[in-house]
Amino acid sequence: MHELSGRERAYAYLRDQVLSSPAATGTFLNEGELASQIGVSRTPVREALLLLVSEGLIEMVRGRGAYVPPMSGRQIGELMDLRGVLERHAADLCLTAGTVPVERMSDTLDQQEALSEGAAEDHARTFIALDGAFHQHLIDAAGSELLSHTYAGLRARQLRAGLSALFGAPDRKHQVCTEHRAIVDALRSGDAAASAEAIDAHLTVTTRILLRG
Incomplete structure (x- = not known):
């Protein structure tokens, strides 16, 4: 069975656990807290966030980090x-x-x-x-x-x-x-x-x- 990489684990967690929650709408995500929750370093979390940016699910705001915008x-x-x-x-x-x-x-x-x-x-x-x-x-x-x-x-x-x-x-x-x-x-x-x-x-x-x- 394929063992998920750190980035894949972070991506799956963000997609299925974080972004799916209505409570996440309008909030900024903390890379350090996410890394601790997932059990990986901050690098795969950042890579997963960039993937989600490319999919239009989150936005990167200069000086603030990853933002979960509401669905219009x-x-x-x-x-x-x-x-x-x-x-x-x-x-x-x-x-x-x-x-x-x-x-x-x-x-x-x-x-x-x-x-x-x-x-x-x-x-x-x-x-x-x-x-x-x-x-x-x-x-x-x-x-x-x-x-x-x-x-x-x-x-x-x-x-x-x-x-x-x-x-x-x-x-x-x-x-x-x-x-x-x-x-x-x-x-x-x-x-x-x-x-x-x-x-x-x-x-x-x-x-x-x-x-x-």
Whole structure:
């Protein structure tokens, strides 16, 4: 198994643990504190930060360091539009090829439903990680390496947006599960139009919550 380098460990931690948290928005990141938390020197942390700068996820401010900017309304809209294009395309490919991953998506949805009780902050990160896996199953089943890679590249933004949306509406966990169930049912039926409609409905609700917040 490939052992992650210090830079890879720092990048993964920043992407999945730090930048995905709504609390990080509008803050400056401390390289020394991050290095201590991750268990690496400051050099790989700085390298990881530069990678994230190149991806547009953070900004380097002279004299202040790494800044986590809020997602603008335009960025949120563009993210959701791109997700819609990729997910609808994947659904069409899967339905045509007969490779719809209904069982895998249903299993992931069952795990989400098990976490849907209680306050939004309970198991929030796990719930959103499962949310990402739910959609990635559909993307990967389309059989396009480029499609899967492109979608996976949205991970940090999707984690961040997903957590923000989860806290942005009451009972959002249950709503997400209901919307996901509609997607699975439409895909199971083999109806491409219904599948696209279910995907769009889910993304529209998420977008509305994020823009309202």
